[in-house]
Amino acid sequence: MLMTITIVGGGLAGATVATELRDSGYTEPIALFASEAHFPYERPPLSKGFLLGEKPLSSAYVHEPDWYAANNVDLHLTTPVVEIRPTDHVLETANGTQPFGQLVLATGASPRPLPMADHSGKEVVYLRTMDDSMKLKDRLANKPKVAIIGAGWIGLEVAAAARAADCEVTVFESAAKPLIGVLGPEIAQVFEDLHRAHGVDLRLDHETTQADLEDADLVVVGIGAIPATKLAKEAGLDIDNGVLVDAQLRTSHPDIYAIGDIANHDHPVLKRRIRVEHWDTAIEQAKVAAHNLLGKDEPYERFPYFFTDQYDLGMEYVGSVGPEGYDDLIIEGDLADKFRAYWLRQGKVVAAMHVNDWDATEVLRASIGNSPSAI
Numbered sequence: 001m002l003m004t005i006t007i008v009g010g011g012l013a014g015a016t017v018a019t020e021l022r023d024s025g026y027t028e029p030i031a032l033f034a035s036e037a038h039f040p041y042e043r044p045p046l047s048k049g050f051l052l053g054e055k056p057l058s059s060a061y062v063h064e065p066d067w068y069a070a071n072n073v074d075l076h077l078t079t080p081v082v083e084i085r086p087t088d089h090v091l092e093t094a095n096g097t098q099p100f101g102q103l104v105l106a107t108g109a110s111p112r113p114l115p116m117a118d119h120s121g122k123e124v125v126y127l128r129t130m131d132d133s134m135k136l137k138d139r140l141a142n143k144p145k146v147a148i149i150g151a152g153w154i155g156l157e158v159a160a161a162a163r164a165a166d167c168e169v170t171v172f173e174s175a176a177k178p179l180i181g182v183l184g185p186e187i188a189q190v191f192e193d194l195h196r197a198h199g200v201d202l203r204l205d206h207e208t209t210q211a212d213l214e215d216a217d218l219v220v221v222g223i224g225a226i227p228a229t230k231l232a233k234e235a236g237l238d239i240d241n242g243v244l245v246d247a248q249l250r251t252s253h254p255d256i257y258a259i260g261d262i263a264n265h266d267h268p269v270l271k272r273r274i275r276v277e278h279w280d281t282a283i284e285q286a287k288v289a290a291h292n293l294l295g296k297d298e299p300y301e302r303f304p305y306f307f308t309d310q311y312d313l314g315m316e317y318v319g320s321v322g323p324e325g326y327d328d329l330i331i332e333g334d335l336a337d338k339f340r341a342y343w344l345r346q347g348k349v350v351a352a353m354h355v356n357d358w359d360a361t362e363v364l365r366a367s368i369g370n371s372p373s374a375i
């Protein structure tokens with residue numbers, strides 16, 4: 001059997017698979033196909049450190065450019081994979097046909113388009129790539145009036161960066177509070193207060209129309225992302241809100257794994273399917289997939305984790321409230337400054353977060369699944 005492990009998608013998840021394979025002692029060929037021209041990079045700095053001018057773009061790279069050749073990883077930049085034929089164990093790019101032994105799909109997600117904004121006649125930015133971030137950073141330096149559609153993580157981080165650049169900022173959100181779907185009304189209020197205190201004009205419960213954008217010089221759309229499943233679907237893999245994978249991150253084809261933003265995972269501890277669009281999941285699923293590619297049978301059991309930085313607020317969140325919701329919320333500390341919050345269902349913690357309390361991370365992680373008295 002051909003031993004080449006091929007990775008499709010040169011983002012954080014894809015590059016981490018290659019890293020973990022080499023760290024685990026795998027010496028056979030690895031091929032990594034990436035659509036973008038940039039060496040694999042992580043995205044959080046694109047809406048934070050880099051956008052704020054606090055960190056160079058180079059801080060986002062997963063590895064120094066020479067790491068790939070030094071580790072015998074055959075990296076094909078600017079080479080989108082256009083077709084996968086699982087039965088034949090081959091894939092197609094513009095450069096021809098490539099055989100593979102096992103394959104990892106890590107094609108990520110792309111911003112959900114908003115035709116209303118695209119047809120508004122305004123300059124519109126979606127923030128996903130390094131190129132998007134460089135463009136946005138240049139534009140913010142000219143202090144445009146910024147209209148942001150969507151008060152999710154990206155919309156709010158861009159709002160913070162735009163305020164730091166001294167821009168006038170209006171954020172439009174159809175829900176009653178920013179992030180209410182993830183955090184519930186109590187903690188969502190913290191983010192509403194934070195942005196208002198920093199001078200953001202937050203228009204909540206508001207369906208944005210082109211008339212709202214009339215005064216804006218720049219429109220940023222942040223209304224979520226869509227998993228990049230086209231290749232997997234055309235290859236005949238099972239798809240449903242992402243590529244369906246089992247507990248071990250295997251798709252419906254035994255030699256193909258899917259990880260990161262694209263993977264809809266059968267989580268053995270949460271006991272339901274979950275697709276997570278977070279940095280930590282991209283890294284940790286990549287490690288487990290690498291082990292399984294090498295013959296292990298490791299389930300991915302880690303709870304979702306994410307972080308954000310906005311102005312002087314830093315937070316980390318672990319766990320998942322999920323569709324069943326929560327029936328109690330415990331808050332320790334001061335919501336206006338530094339606190340820990342625990343979401344409970346039937347007496348057990350299902351998710352926990354802290355704001356500006358950096359000693360809390362492991363305590364929060366350990367609290368999931370336990371009763372509050374055990375915290």
Ligand SMILES: Cc1cc2nc3c(=O)[nH]c(=O)nc-3n(C[C@H](O)[C@H](O)[C@H](O)COP(=O)(O)OP(=O)(O)OC[C@H]3O[C@@H](n4cnc5c(N)ncnc54)[C@H](O)[C@@H]3O)c2cc1C
Nearest residue numbers: 009011012013035043044080081108260261277278279282
């Ligand atoms: C601006 C921004 C800020 C973020 N901040 C945070 C944060 O603070 N905290 C957090 O937890 N998460 C954050 N995230 C989310 C996090 O970055 C993602 O969860 C993570 O990037 C997922 O990694 P991935 O490798 O699965 O996908 P991606 O990073 O999207 O990488 C997939 C790559 O595959 C390539 N590709 C797609 N199709 C093909 C193909 N056919 N052939 C070859 N290549 C292909 C794409 O071009 C892309 O480069 C942020 C995301 C963005 C956009």
